[in-house]
Amino acid sequence: MVKLSLRSKLLNWTGFRNPEDQVSIVLSIVIGVLVGLTVVAFILLTGRLATRMYPPGGAAWRRLLVPIAGTLVSGYLLFRYFPNARGSGIPQTKFALFIQDGYISLRTVIGKFVACSISLASGIALGREGPSVQIGAGIASVLGRRFGLSKTNVKALLPVGSSAALAAAFNTPIAAVLFSLEEILGDLHAPVLASVVLSSATSWMVLHLILGDQPLFHVPAYKLVNPLEFGIYAILGVIGGLGSVCFVKLLLKLRIRFRQLPASTVWLQPVAGGVLMGVFGLFMPEVLGVGYDYVDRVLTGDFPVKIVALLAVMKIIATPTCYSSGNAGGIFGPSLFIGAMIGGAVGSIAHTLLPGLTANPGAYALVGMGTAFAGIVRTPITSVIMIFEMTRDYTIIVPLMISNLISFFISQQLQREPIYEALALQEGVYLPTGESREELTGIPVGNVMRTGVALLSSDVDVATAKQQFEKEKVHSWPIGDHNYLQGVVRSHDIETAQPSPAAMRDLIKAHPDYPYVHSDHPLSYALERMGTAGVDVVPVVSRANIHQMYGIVTLAGILATYGVPATASEVK
């Protein structure tokens, strides 16, 4: 019997026999430290810059001009040097994870840090958490590549960097882990869980060492005064959900408008957000920046109801404008701000009408934060845990859950596509949604895909198409020109079309939607798509461009993979 060394025993016990796994685990800690330090520097630097730009007792003109100047500078930097550092950072991290094999350049990390520091310090209504996530994921990606890890392992490090960043940015290590799994990976049982937890904890410790044990928000201990309050929290969930939908729809619509503007204006577009913030800030300074100071105040229940209601509306307008115009910054912080204001307004009205039966309006502001987060970001579990971690108060958790789920449900019903997926779609990128990620299990389509398949030109006539079907022994085939997929035609469609089409393009015009799969989809999903569309051939397309075909997957090919003969004769 072979006697194992202590090291071997330890490696066997931990399951980390693969050298890359060992490097990944060590890197998780290093990433935790590096990301923690970087995010703390990012937070502090942004704060210091903001203090310089808005000194205490500063003149009112600053509130008008500083956001304009800040967005002008950061807009130019983003346009000229760091084009990949635009936006919040979450969709970009997901692009990197699902499309770019985990690649985020060091330039993007630096660009995100610099551009966000300038734009956020200038007072635009965006948050620092989303950018922190991209910075964290970027650092993880750079380190992974420098250590020579494979694509798979570098991809696995992205959620590790994300969770470290979020743990430091929000001071919520558990929510950071959940967010990375729930939103970034879309799998709460992902095998990287250990690394994600490790980096989150390390980063959180770094944060504590430097900034001490201060929660992001200081919330007095609230409690449920009367069971009637559950009803009010449910109303808050409805209002929060509707507010979230307004926010998301406005952001997506504005983004489309800005994308329609000439490309030569891209560098100037962020200034639109700066101008709006300047005008808003001139009359209502509280709307400037991410506004955590004011949230802190609202959480103690000290605010006039008219002001908080107005601030909620202003922020719902300001943040989508700043984001859509191409500024660098996230929507996490603004979501919390909007939620706190909506909750504060609802709580204040409830407390005025039913003073003896309701808690301090601050309690509603607190629940409202989670409500808006669940409605906008659509991560209900993360939002509950995040608020719990922020407040460290267990008693508010049940109202929070009720309110969050209602908001989540309303948001899901009225805005089908989650915000990050919808933003990605606008970029022409098809990110896997939460639901579709569940489908990414089993044998991937990529394993069965036939590559080097020629598209059938859209100019061909019916006879040529039929010849192609007979040659390939199939009943459907992808159509397109110059490697640009336009659709899929079925023999049944050709035969039943009245009048008979002159060329395949006529048929495609009649059936513009076509079935497709991505190479990381499982075969079961491909079968499902075949069944739904009534085809036996499905094109495998790029996630970044559904008109770019990598290959096809056929029914016969799938059956053969499972050892099932395609025809009766083969069975014999």
Added chain:
Amino acid sequence: MTGANQDFGRRPSTNSLVGLAFIIAFVIVALAFIDSALEKAERRDLESQAQQAHAQGAQLVRQGKLDPAIELLRKAHTLERDNTLYELDLIDALIKTKRSDDAEPLMNEILLHEPDDGRANLSAARLALEKGKSADAISYYHRAIYGDWPQNAPAHRVAARMELVHLLAVEGRKQELLAELLPLEEEAKTNIPIQKELGRLFLVVGSPSRAAEAYRAMIDRNPKDADAHSGLGDAELEMGEYRNARAAFLTALHYKPRDASIQKGLDLSKALTDLDPTPRRLASMEKYRRSIHILQLAYGNLNACLAQHPGVQPADAAQELSTAGDALAAKPPSHANNELSESVLGIAEKTWQARVAVCGATVSRQDEALRLIVEKLAQ
């Protein structure tokens, strides 16, 4: 992407790895240094801003401008969360503006972290008092008295106990009040204003001898203290020592010649000296005359009392009024003896008791002499 793809899976050499490790270590150290420097600068700025806001807020509180003061104090508290002083000042300002609902969560938060903090418990007592929870307030006052005070603890404890004492006095809890006054007498031996207040409160709880003792101690320290002499006069009045009281008021008036309250005390002591039927060497006829005078006063007082409360006419009161009237209507004797005087005083005492039963023990300044003399007779 092609360039990017080349980055993956290229195993670095051992030398490269060592170099990479050094770079990472250097970056970590540099970032830690930058973070620490930024954090220190940030903290310095915040502390300075908070200090400024607190100073301005505290000044506005002193000027009575509470709303703008609260804004500034809140700012100070937000900027420096760990500073309990700022938070407590904010709470106190909120209590003063009757915003106890806003103050309560802040208070709970402090007490959660600092349950033994004297200042926090004192503020909690004020808050409880504002919310009408006097039992809670008393409990918090006790915690404040026996809590931690980082600086000048004895003075703070005495001040906290004084607040408690005033609450007990207002609530009329004489036993508890006396229990607080006794340690206070010891704790604030050299504090003249508190000693004076103590003397007054000893009178409130019905302990004039202790009050007299407190005032005498003050006079020993400062024989020219007019207030102490006046207080001693009040104590002597309560003890029935009218001549001593008169002497004390006269001395007080000597040091504070135009003081109206001392003058009133002197007048009262004079009236009582002239009315008092108990001095040993008083002639029998004079004692009888004084007894009749006391009865007249008591009769008139009860009559006025019944006129003010026409709906309340108990049989006892009518009976006493009638008895007193008969005694007053009787022909005066040619020479009176002690028994006759005592009999008249007995009727006067019962008449007074009937008056107290209908109109309560509270009397006007004019009737103060009658109250004091009857109480002395009852002893």
